[in-house]
Amino acid sequence: MTMVDIANKEVPEEKQNLYWHFNRFLERHLPEGLYPRSLIIIIAPIVVLQAIMAFVFMERHWDKISTRLSKSVAREIGFLVELYETMPPTQASRQMLEKMAKDRLALGLEIRPGDSLPPPAVKPLFSLLDFKLSKQIRKRVGRPFWLDVLGKSGFVDIRVQVGKDTVFRVVTDQSRAYASNSHIFILWMVGSSLVLLALAIVFLRKQIWPIQQLAEAAQSFGMGHDVPDFHPRGASEVQSAARAVIGMKDRIQRHVDQRTAMLAGVSHDLRTILTRFRLQLAFLDETDQVKELKHDVQEMQSMLEGYMNFVRGDGGEKAEMTDVAVMLQQIKTRMEREGLSTRFTLADGLVAKVKANALRRCVNNLVNNAGRHAQMVHVDAKFVGNELAINV
Structure with a gap:
C-alpha cells in the first residue's frame, strides 16, 4: 500500500507566494481540532478590537x-499669581485672594510670606498627571514650582515661588487636573466583552x-464498532451529514450480510459435494490415483474451511475488550x-477492543x-500509537 502525504507535497517555487507562506504558517501553528480553531476565530478579533x-x-x-484639565489648572494658578502681583502686599489683600480662589476657582490657596520651596519631591516613574501638570505649569506660570501628586491621596499639592520670599500653596482635587475616572470605561468595555x-x-x-x-461515530463505524x-443532532447540515453516515453504514452492513449469506450458502453446498466425494473414494482401492484424489479433496476441504472461517469472522461477532497477550500465549x-x-x-x-x-x-x-x-517463527505484538500491531 502506498501512502501519499498531501500536506508535505512539494509546491513549485513560482507558486510559493506570500499567501502560500501565510497558509503554511497557519497550518504549522494552528491547533488541529475544530473547537480550538473556532475559539481562535471568535477570540482573536475581540482581542484585537479591544x-x-x-x-x-x-x-x-x-x-x-488630561492635557486640557492640566492646562486649565495651570492657567488659573497663573491668573492668581498675576493678580497677586497687581494687588497691594497687605494681609487683607492676601485673604481676599485666598477667598476668591476658594469660592470662584475651587482651589485651596494658601499664601505664605517669608517661605521658600521645599526640596524636590520624588518623581513617580509612570504618572501622566505629574508629566502633564508640570509641563503646563512651566509653560503657563513661568515661575519656579514644586509639585507633589503622591503625598495626599486624591489631591495635588502645588507650590509656586512668587517673588523672593512668598510661596503660593495650591491644593486641589486630582480630578480637576487628571481624567481619573477613565478606567471605568475600560472596565465596562472589557467586562461586557x-x-x-x-x-x-x-x-x-x-x-x-x-x-x-459525528466524527467519533464515523471513526467507530469505520473500525467495525x-x-x-x-443520533443526528445540531444544525440541519450536520444532521444531514449524520443521516448520510448512518445510511452508508447500513448499506455497507447489508452488503456484508448479503455477501456472508452467499458465501455460507456456497460453502455449505460445496461441503455436501465434497462429503460425497470422500465417501465414494473411501470405497475405492488405495491406488496412487486415489491417493492423489484424496489429497485434492483434502486441499479443497481446507480451502472451504478457510471460506467458512472468513464468513464466521465477518458475521455477527462484536468487538470486545480482549487480553491479546493471553490469546497469543495460547x-x-x-x-x-x-x-x-x-x-x-x-x-x-x-488489552484491545x-x-x-x-x-x-x-x-x-x-x-x-x-x-x-521457516525454522523459527517470531511474533512481535505491541501498540503503535492507538493501534495494535502484530508482526509475524
Whole structure:
C-alpha cells in the first residue's frame, strides 16, 4: 500500500507566494481540532478590537482630556499669581485672594510670606498627571514650582515661588487636573466583552459538539464498532451529514450480510459435494490415483474451511475488550506442542477492543503459514500509537 502525504507535497517555487507562506504558517501553528480553531476565530478579533479601542482611547481621549484639565489648572494658578502681583502686599489683600480662589476657582490657596520651596519631591516613574501638570505649569506660570501628586491621596499639592520670599500653596482635587475616572470605561468595555465572549463560547460549544460526535461515530463505524447511542443532532447540515453516515453504514452492513449469506450458502453446498466425494473414494482401492484424489479433496476441504472461517469472522461477532497477550500465549503453546520453534515478544498491557475469534483465526493462519516455510517463527505484538500491531 502506498501512502501519499498531501500536506508535505512539494509546491513549485513560482507558486510559493506570500499567501502560500501565510497558509503554511497557519497550518504549522494552528491547533488541529475544530473547537480550538473556532475559539481562535471568535477570540482573536475581540482581542484585537479591544486593543485598538484601548489604544485609541488612551492616545486620543484620555491624553487629550488630561492635557486640557492640566492646562486649565495651570492657567488659573497663573491668573492668581498675576493678580497677586497687581494687588497691594497687605494681609487683607492676601485673604481676599485666598477667598476668591476658594469660592470662584475651587482651589485651596494658601499664601505664605517669608517661605521658600521645599526640596524636590520624588518623581513617580509612570504618572501622566505629574508629566502633564508640570509641563503646563512651566509653560503657563513661568515661575519656579514644586509639585507633589503622591503625598495626599486624591489631591495635588502645588507650590509656586512668587517673588523672593512668598510661596503660593495650591491644593486641589486630582480630578480637576487628571481624567481619573477613565478606567471605568475600560472596565465596562472589557467586562461586557468577557460576558459576550462567554455566551459565544457556550453557543459555539453546542454547535461543535454534534460535529465531534459525528466524527467519533464515523471513526467507530469505520473500525467495525457499533454506536447505538448516536443520533443526528445540531444544525440541519450536520444532521444531514449524520443521516448520510448512518445510511452508508447500513448499506455497507447489508452488503456484508448479503455477501456472508452467499458465501455460507456456497460453502455449505460445496461441503455436501465434497462429503460425497470422500465417501465414494473411501470405497475405492488405495491406488496412487486415489491417493492423489484424496489429497485434492483434502486441499479443497481446507480451502472451504478457510471460506467458512472468513464468513464466521465477518458475521455477527462484536468487538470486545480482549487480553491479546493471553490469546497469543495460547497460540504459542499450541505451536510448541506441534514441534514448531517460536519466539514471542509481547509488550505489557496488550488489552484491545477486537473481534477475538476473527483475530485468533487470522494469527493462526499467519503462524501456520510461517511454520511451513521457516525454522523459527517470531511474533512481535505491541501498540503503535492507538493501534495494535502484530508482526509475524
